[in-house]
Amino acid sequence: MRKILIVFCLLSCALSIGAQLPVVVGAEQTTAYFPLLKGKRIALFSNHTGIVGDKHLLDVLVENKVDVVAIFSPEHGFRGDAGAGDHVSNSVDPKTGTPILSLYDGNTGKPGAASMRKFDLLIVDIQDVGLRFYTYYVTMVKLMDACAEHQKKVIILDRPNPNGHYVDGPILNMKYKSGVGSLPVPVVHGLTLGELAGMVNGEKWLPDGRVCDLTVIKCKNYTHQTLYQLPVPPSPNLPNMKAIYLYPSICYFEATPVSLGRGTDLPFQIYGHPNMKGYDFKFTPRSMPSAKEPPQKDRLCYGVNLSNLPDGEILKRGIDLTYVIDAYRNLNMDDHFFRSFFENLIGVDYVRKMIQQGKSAEAIKAMWQDDVAQFKIQRKPYLLYNE
Numbered sequence: 001m002r003k004i005l006i007v008f009c010l011l012s013c014a015l016s017i018g019a020q021l022p023v024v025v026g027a028e029q030t031t032a033y034f035p036l037l038k039g040k041r042i043a044l045f046s047n048h049t050g051i052v053g054d055k056h057l058l059d060v061l062v063e064n065k066v067d068v069v070a071i072f073s074p075e076h077g078f079r080g081d082a083g084a085g086d087h088v089s090n091s092v093d094p095k096t097g098t099p100i101l102s103l104y105d106g107n108t109g110k111p112g113a114a115s116m117r118k119f120d121l122l123i124v125d126i127q128d129v130g131l132r133f134y135t136y137y138v139t140m141v142k143l144m145d146a147c148a149e150h151q152k153k154v155i156i157l158d159r160p161n162p163n164g165h166y167v168d169g170p171i172l173n174m175k176y177k178s179g180v181g182s183l184p185v186p187v188v189h190g191l192t193l194g195e196l197a198g199m200v201n202g203e204k205w206l207p208d209g210r211v212c213d214l215t216v217i218k219c220k221n222y223t224h225q226t227l228y229q230l231p232v233p234p235s236p237n238l239p240n241m242k243a244i245y246l247y248p249s250i251c252y253f254e255a256t257p258v259s260l261g262r263g264t265d266l267p268f269q270i271y272g273h274p275n276m277k278g279y280d281f282k283f284t285p286r287s288m289p290s291a292k293e294p295p296q297k298d299r300l301c302y303g304v305n306l307s308n309l310p311d312g313e314i315l316k317r318g319i320d321l322t323y324v325i326d327a328y329r330n331l332n333m334d335d336h337f338f339r340s341f342f343e344n345l346i347g348v349d350y351v352r353k354m355i356q357q358g359k360s361a362e363a364i365k366a367m368w369q370d371d372v373a374q375f376k377i378q379r380k381p382y383l384l385y386n387e
Helices: 002-019 030-037 057-063 136-149 193-202 241-255 311-317 322-331 342-346 350-356 361-367 369-382
Strands: 041-046 067-073 099-102 121-125 153-157 214-217 270-273 281-283 301-305
Touching: 030 121, 030 153, 030 214, 041 057, 041 136, 057 067, 057 121, 121 136, 136 153, 136 193, 153 193, 193 214, 193 369, 241 311, 241 322, 241 342, 270 281, 270 322, 301 322, 322 350, 342 350, 350 361, 361 369
Parallel strands: 041 067, 041 121, 067 099, 121 153, 153 214
Antiparallel strands: 270 301, 281 301
16 A cells, blocks of 8 residues: 555656746747758848847757858847837847848738749747737738748747637638638637648638648646736736737727726726726836837826736636726727727627627627637647647
């Protein structure tokens, strides 16, 4: 009996240690992908989140004599310091002299033939947050399409999805396809970029049924239940995990006159408006590098501070429309509350209508449960990590 107890204790300790093993992202596994780069001209799609330990992947590649000939930068630029939607022009990385080719220029976001001729293989290494309206994956898919057209290989160095533990929201009605939503997936899709890219290939979502030559270097010690803490903020207005967890519920204020905290120290963690009544919390959005012209700039706003909500409570709720409903009812603006691109963010037309009809957040959420169930089945063949 004593031997059995000892064995059980040893197994328990081993499992406990295993559960605490740190996540190893794709970019850190250089022995897995360096051999694939030999003799190739490399383009890199990345930004400030593409780090390997305390170095940027670009520096690691250059130090190891990899021939990096071009960098593609997404929204917020290669160093991640541009505001949302800011024009990001072509430039040169000052440290390595590598040309930076912007893709977030208001045009197609897809490189032309001249750019594609410069390289043989594209590396994707960028931290996503797992939401349909977060634009990094949109750029990745456009690059996949360009690579499929020009017979270029793509290697994705995968990173965890900080919102990868659940699926929520309606599947995008493709009539609302835009720069903030380009695939028929729920708002919270629960996939890493590597998994999403595999699904794009498998579901033939690229134009004309094209398929990209794709290799994914998986994360180690990661499952979809891993609550991964991002080592650096993925973009200027998502400064911490609280903002990242609230983002699926707060982003819809972008399509209303309500401030969601851009131009303050708590972006995506508060909401308010000068005319909202009955609230003690107040804030004033100011111009700053990450939000040069924030909504309600220099106006005293009254509203709600969500920054003290426990993470567990936010994660349990998933997408929570009570915040949007609260502001809509408080301001009593009717049709003037919603901007035209609200549907681009939420993905369907019934949510606005149900809010205007006075329906509860629970009733609205019930409407997309079939979408969630359908998508979970559809995505299953493409999962690279345990649920």
